[in-house]
Amino acid sequence: MTLAFFNGEFLPIDSLVIPIDERGHQFGDGVYEVIKVYDGKPFLMREHLVRLENSAKAIRLEMPYTVEQLEELIGEGLTRADLRDAQVYVQITRGIAVRLHAFPDASPSISMTLRPAKSLSEETFNTGVKVTLLEDERWLNCYIKSLNLLANILAKQTASDRGCFEAVLVRDGYVTEGSSTNAYAVKDGVVYTHPANKRILHGITRAAVLQVAAEAGIEVREEAFTPEFLLSADEAFITSTTSEVLAITQVDDTVIGTGRPGPVVNQLHAKFRELIV
Ligand SMILES: Cc1ncc(COP(=O)(O)O)c(C=O)c1O
Structure with a gap:
């Protein structure tokens, strides 16, 4: 099935709602990765997550999880979603705060979707x-x-x-x-x-x-x-x-x-x- 994750909670994708003041939603103030999973194995996951860390660093955004923790989280999501061939989307943003441009005093948000892979023919x-x-x-x-x-x-x-x-x-x-x-x-x-x-x-x-x-x-x-x-x-x-x-x-x-x-x-x-x- 298609599963979503937001700030600590896995939910079916249609029932997950993001707060309106989420900075990813209002500013695009965040970074992301797309990882392909072949037969249950996330391909080049470490490389993707290291790039995610580097992207976050480049926009002065603190990662809420380490690469190892993210690997575990993605593994847990794949098990929960029961997906073998999948596409995992991971997004980190500067969090939820009243809409002002400068960095807020907020914790970063993490969201994720796990879906069946859409492969080219x-x-x-x-x-x-x-x-x-x-x-x-x-x-x-x-x-x-x-x-x-x-x-x-x-x-x-x-x-x-x-x-x-x-x-x-x-x-x-x-x-x-x-x-x-x-x-x-x-x-x-x-x-x-x-x-x-x-x-x-x-x-x-x-x-x-x-x-x-x-x-x-x-x-x-x-x-x-x-x-x-x-x-x-x-x-x-x-x-x-x-x-x-x-x-x-x-x-x-x-x-x-x-x-x-x-x-x-x-x-x-x-x-x-x-x-x-
Ligand atoms: C602008 C741009 N260039 C290149 C790529 C290819 O990157 P990757 O091989 O890491 O998927 C992407 C992937 O989404 C992209 O958005």
Whole structure:
């Protein structure tokens, strides 16, 4: 079943109510993570929770639980929800207080949802997806996994309106990442992706894929590339917790490579899946 958790209590998702003065609700004053659970095992959970701690630290928010306590809590939630293949959403906010911008004298809130996993079909992985290029209109601290996702949501909706799976964002003439994914281009067997600086989220899947690439002897250059480079790439792909490694086969009106997922993408996805078991 789908279960929710808020400040110490597990409840069925439809019966959980968040107080109106919760700062996540009013300000988006918080950080979050999404963790995928495969066959009862939360995948790369430690890495996600360490990033959650880092995001919290970056916005000067004290974590209400340690990483170890969060791991236990997620385990308890999965048992209670009786889920094997799941998606866990964890959110920490600056708590519940009368609405004033400056930090309140309040304890942080933690909320969580645990739902059956929404996985992409094998058909989607086999065909790849179309993406659209859009201006990156986000703030300057994209490495923080903050609740403030308005620019990401608007980009994703524009992508959807254009019949695309994802918006690939461009800032100052360079591709940064997708609205909810990291982005890559492959040229002459070399994988290019934006460096992990403040302009992108340091994807947990990205780190895993770079590791897998190193082990497979595939060269990776963490270098920003232009939209033109992407359009003329041999292959391209995006990664995320929910999308794994997913080929981009079309960017707006331009077909990438052969229009089918290429050998580098396929190899990286296969090797990535070996990590999951
Ligand atoms: C903006 C952005 N970039 C990249 C990613 C991929 O990160 P991860 O692989 O940790 O899911 C996400 C995930 O939600 C994201 O929101």
